[in-house]
Structures are given as C-alpha cells and as structure tokens.
Amino acid sequence: MAMLLKKVWESVTNRRSSCPSSHVDSVISPPGYTKSPPPSSLGAFDRLPIDVVFQIVKLVGPKDAARLSVVCKSWRSLVSDDRLWIYFLQSYHDTWNSVFFAETNLQKFSSHIAKSSFMRIYRQRVQVPGAVIVDGGSGYYKFGWSKYACPSGRSATFSEFVNIEFPSYFRFRNFFATIYSRMQVKASAQPIVLSLPLRNYDDTESARASRRQLKEAIYTALFDMDVPAVCAVNQATLALYAAQRTSGIVVNIGFQVTSVVPILHGKVMRTVGVEVVDVGGLKLTEFLREQMQRNNINFRSLYTARTLKEKLCYIAADYEVELSKDTPASLEVPGEGWFTLSKERFTTGEVLFQPHIAGVHTKGLHEAVALCMDHCHAIGFTGDDTWFKTVVLSGGTALLPGLVGRLEKELHGLLPSSISKGIRVVSPAYGADTAWFGAKLIGNLSTFPESWCVTNKQFRRKPRLNLVW
Structure with missing residues (x-):
C-alpha cells in the first residue's frame, strides 16, 4: 500500500497545488449514486485499464481507498464510485442484501439514502458504536453484540426468569444485570436493542395500560443501570425485518402460544387484530x-x-x-x-x-392466518391489497420441514381466489435466532442509535414523549 500511495503522489506532484486541501471527511460524501468518469489523468496509472485500477483499489481496502480520495479530483472520483463501496459493504459484517434493505427501508428519515453515497454510509456504519442485543424470547433468550456474526450466548427460559404478564422492576434489573455479566461488558458502554414476545394483543385500553406498565419496568430498570439508550421492538416486527420486509403477516410459533401478527410499514396493526393459537x-x-x-x-x-x-x-x-x-x-x-x-x-x-x-380446543394455525388475511383485506388500509399476502414464519418450531408448503396449501383452500392469489409463506430467515438478526440490522444502521433509541433524558421527560411499542 505504501508503494501504491507513493506512486499516486508522484503521479500528481506537478498538480498538487491545484488540488483542494481538505480532510477526508469533507470528500467522502459525493452526491447521488451515479459517478462520472475521472475528470482528469490518473498519472502513471493511465497506462492500466480502468477496471484493473479499480481492482487495485479494492485490494488496498476501505481505509486506504478513502486516503486516496484526497490526492486529487481524479482519484477522488474513482474511489467515490458506489460500486467500490458496495464491494466493501459486502465484506463487512452483513450480506449486501441485508445492508441495502436496512439502509433503504429501516431509516427513520426517508431522504437519508438519497443524500448519502455508499462511501459515506460505509464510514457511518464503521463508526456506529454497535449495540448489545437481547432477544428475550418466550423460550430461550439470546444475547450478543450487533457486530457479532451471531448471538454469543443463550440461556435459561426467559418466561421463567421474567414474568412479562406481571412485570417487576427488580426481576428485570436482575435479568439485565445477568446479561451484562455474562457478556462481560459495562451497562453504560453501549446502547441496547431489546426484543420481547408480543403480549397484550388487543387495542383496548386495558391492553394499552399493560403495555405501558411493561415498558415502564423495562426502561426504568435499564436506565437505572446507566444504559445510554434503549431500543425496544417486538419480536414479530424484528422477524419481519430479518426476512427483509417491512409489511406482511408474521406467524410466531412461540414457546407456549402462536401469534399471527399483521404488520404494515413496521407497525403492528392492532386495529386489524392479532390472532392467537393456544399451541406453541x-x-x-x-x-x-x-x-x-x-x-x-x-x-x-x-x-x-x-x-x-x-x-x-x-x-x-x-x-x-x-x-x-x-x-x-x-x-x-x-x-x-x-x-x-x-x-x-x-x-x-x-x-x-x-x-x-x-386435547386443545382452539383454531388451527391455517384458520388463524386466513382470518387475519380476511380482516386485512376487508379493512383495506392502503390501495395495495397485497401487503398482507407475505407470511413470515418465526420461532424454532417453524423450522419443521413441510410447514411452508402445507400452510400455503391450506390457505388456498380456505380463502377465495381474490385473497389467496399471490400468497407466499417464508420460512424463518435465521431459524430460532431470526428476531435476534432483525435486531442486528437495527443495531448496525448508519444512523443508529439516535433515530431509533430512547435516551435516559427523554425517558425522564416521558409525559412529553410517546413511547410507541
């Protein structure tokens, strides 16, 4: 790399005075996606085909590629090419498909991707502090750091550790203290992305009060431990994100029950209704x-x-x-x-x-999903009547071979063709860890944590803050 940089500097020695002298940060935000050809000579590298030069830049890595951008306009144009940074993003923690989905669909600010090059997105993602992820499933809970390839550990049944139907500050405090101890990290070191099973399914006042009580116990316990910021998302939504979708129906086969959850643009549609099957x-x-x-x-x-x-x-x-x-x-x-x-x-x-x-007297899984789809179709929130036709499975039991095909078959038999046409059932993207990987997408976003988390200061002002969950 040193020889390459030396060669580059030598190739532009006679033109250095005409090059802008600015810090790397000021030149790694080129506008738009389309890059124009280099405006001037690359010096000695003009003897090589541009594709070969491009491959050389790939080999030097992202850090040195960014350094090349301050040499002159020609090198800046070359290394600002989105294709180069897509290549680097593909090699960094996550697959390119998941990175692109997250940056284009999970951003709180819709203009972000239009205003940022992938070079800038790469830099921001590298600088993101990451997050502690806790997927407190109804069975085993999983924990780890968002920069990890997978959860670093899993432990005792969460529902035995914390009864979320009757949330207790002290139980949550003990639970999170155990997590941080096992991860050997200080609670104040990083934000946390927390996943919990969906409970209190209805849109009634009593259900909303129960959800508020649960949030109160969780946030209070974490912020009393000096956690800097908290992002809490329900398990069904995270499973949908892991499948690289923001709308659809999530079938979460949990430890004790199975929930059928309609989600539109990342929001649980409680007004449609969450169906529950008393089989897990x-x-x-x-x-x-x-x-x-x-x-x-x-x-x-x-x-x-x-x-x-x-x-x-x-x-x-x-x-x-x-x-x-x-x-x-x-x-x-x-x-x-x-x-x-x-x-x-x-x-x-x-x-x-x-x-x-x-010996269980409840509706079958296919009947619950068909009922949910029928309600989604009848209410018609948007002009798009296909958003609910993607069914994403979640939970370890959802990995049973044959489930995808059988559920599709049963739905086609129960629903009229106007609704059943185009139905697609998707198996869990990451098996029993699907919700954890959905949280990982959030924890590695280029805008994390500010656009997703609640801070201690915000929580203390909660009468003026609508903590939607």
Missing part, C-alpha cells in the same frame, strides 16, 4: 412425549423429546394420506441412546393444524 413449541414437545410413552419408548427427560421433535418430525402435506404410510426414522440422542419414531414424526406437527388431537 412446548405443546408439540409434550404431545410427542405422550405418544412415546404410550408406545413404551423410554427416555429420561423432556429435552430428549424436544431433540427428537427438532431432528425427526415434519409436517405432512396431506395428513390422511400420510397415515397410510410407513415412515420410520432413527436418531441417537447423546446420553440416551437410539430412538426410532414412525407416525409420531408427523402427528406431532399436525397439532398446529388440528389442535384437538392433542
């Missing part, structure tokens, strides 16, 4: 355990049944047809030995569509 991942695991016990299959813990559910079970495309088949499969569970399942493999997942076979 735990019920499927317990039903599999019951079947194994009836068939005299011995095991020592519920963890074994959960492992078998995750590794061997699937959703039948046609339940009645599947009953006539012989579908044995075996798996070795460490410490327990080998297990062979047959019909249990698909009858377990069938509980999502026919809860009554597990």
Whole structure:
C-alpha cells in the first residue's frame, strides 16, 4: 500500500497545488449514486485499464481507498464510485442484501439514502458504536453484540426468569444485570436493542395500560443501570425485518402460544387484530412425549423429546394420506441412546393444524392466518391489497420441514381466489435466532442509535414523549 500511495503522489506532484486541501471527511460524501468518469489523468496509472485500477483499489481496502480520495479530483472520483463501496459493504459484517434493505427501508428519515453515497454510509456504519442485543424470547433468550456474526450466548427460559404478564422492576434489573455479566461488558458502554414476545394483543385500553406498565419496568430498570439508550421492538416486527420486509403477516410459533401478527410499514396493526393459537413449541414437545410413552419408548427427560421433535418430525402435506404410510426414522440422542419414531414424526406437527388431537380446543394455525388475511383485506388500509399476502414464519418450531408448503396449501383452500392469489409463506430467515438478526440490522444502521433509541433524558421527560411499542 505504501508503494501504491507513493506512486499516486508522484503521479500528481506537478498538480498538487491545484488540488483542494481538505480532510477526508469533507470528500467522502459525493452526491447521488451515479459517478462520472475521472475528470482528469490518473498519472502513471493511465497506462492500466480502468477496471484493473479499480481492482487495485479494492485490494488496498476501505481505509486506504478513502486516503486516496484526497490526492486529487481524479482519484477522488474513482474511489467515490458506489460500486467500490458496495464491494466493501459486502465484506463487512452483513450480506449486501441485508445492508441495502436496512439502509433503504429501516431509516427513520426517508431522504437519508438519497443524500448519502455508499462511501459515506460505509464510514457511518464503521463508526456506529454497535449495540448489545437481547432477544428475550418466550423460550430461550439470546444475547450478543450487533457486530457479532451471531448471538454469543443463550440461556435459561426467559418466561421463567421474567414474568412479562406481571412485570417487576427488580426481576428485570436482575435479568439485565445477568446479561451484562455474562457478556462481560459495562451497562453504560453501549446502547441496547431489546426484543420481547408480543403480549397484550388487543387495542383496548386495558391492553394499552399493560403495555405501558411493561415498558415502564423495562426502561426504568435499564436506565437505572446507566444504559445510554434503549431500543425496544417486538419480536414479530424484528422477524419481519430479518426476512427483509417491512409489511406482511408474521406467524410466531412461540414457546407456549402462536401469534399471527399483521404488520404494515413496521407497525403492528392492532386495529386489524392479532390472532392467537393456544399451541406453541412446548405443546408439540409434550404431545410427542405422550405418544412415546404410550408406545413404551423410554427416555429420561423432556429435552430428549424436544431433540427428537427438532431432528425427526415434519409436517405432512396431506395428513390422511400420510397415515397410510410407513415412515420410520432413527436418531441417537447423546446420553440416551437410539430412538426410532414412525407416525409420531408427523402427528406431532399436525397439532398446529388440528389442535384437538392433542386435547386443545382452539383454531388451527391455517384458520388463524386466513382470518387475519380476511380482516386485512376487508379493512383495506392502503390501495395495495397485497401487503398482507407475505407470511413470515418465526420461532424454532417453524423450522419443521413441510410447514411452508402445507400452510400455503391450506390457505388456498380456505380463502377465495381474490385473497389467496399471490400468497407466499417464508420460512424463518435465521431459524430460532431470526428476531435476534432483525435486531442486528437495527443495531448496525448508519444512523443508529439516535433515530431509533430512547435516551435516559427523554425517558425522564416521558409525559412529553410517546413511547410507541
């Protein structure tokens, strides 16, 4: 790199006086997306094809590429090319698709991307402090830093640690203190992006009061620990972001219940209604355990049944047809030995569509999603009647093979063609960690944290602050 910079400086020695002397920061915000060809000579590098020079600049890396931009107008024009910085962004923490989605769809200020080059966006993203991310799911909670490739840890069932139906300041304080201790980071060091399961589904006054009480307990506990800023987003919205969408219906198969959540432009449409199915991942695991016990299959813990559910079970495309088949499969569970399942493999997942076979009296998953879609279609918030036709699955149980195809099939059978045409079901983008990755998109945004977070000062003035959740 030193030789390259030396060569560049030598190639413009006779023209240095005509070059503007400014700091790198003043030249890494070229306007617009389209870059014009270099306005003047690149000196000795004119002997090389421009594509070769471009590849050389790629190899020197983003820091030295920015330094080249202060040499002269020719080099500034070359290294300001959006294609170069798209390349650098692709190699930095996240995939290019997720970076582009986040910067163009999750910005609080719609004019941001139009006014910023990708060179500037890259610089801002590098300077973003990052955030502690806590995905407090209804099952295991996940935590880590937004700059990490994935969660750094997960621990005990969140619903046992904190009862969010009856929020307690001291329980939340103890929970977050445990998180920071395990991450070995000071609470005052970085902002936090927090994900919690959706609760108090209705748009009634009592439901709104419950949500306010929950927010009060969380914010108070965190700000009393000197956390600089807090961004709290519900799990369903984060799962939608992870799927690189801002509108659609999220089906979150949680630990105890499954919620069907309509979301338009990142906002939960409570006026449409959140449908709830009283079947979650735990019920499927317990039903599999019951079947194994009836068939005299011995095991020592519920963890074994959960492992078998995750590794061997699937959703039948046609339940009645599947009953006539012989579908044995075996798996070795460490410490327990080998297990062979047959019909249990698909009858377990069938509980999502026919809860009554597990003794649960509630609507099936497909019926809840169809009802939600019908309400979205009837209310017609926008001229676009397709926003609710994308169904994003979330939760570890949503990874069961066959679920996507079966749900699409059932929806087409329940809904009229005017609604069912164009329906698409999307599997969890990152498995059980999908909501965590949605939070990661926010924590790495070039405008984070100021456009997303509530600060301690703002919270203390909360009568004048509308903390929408």
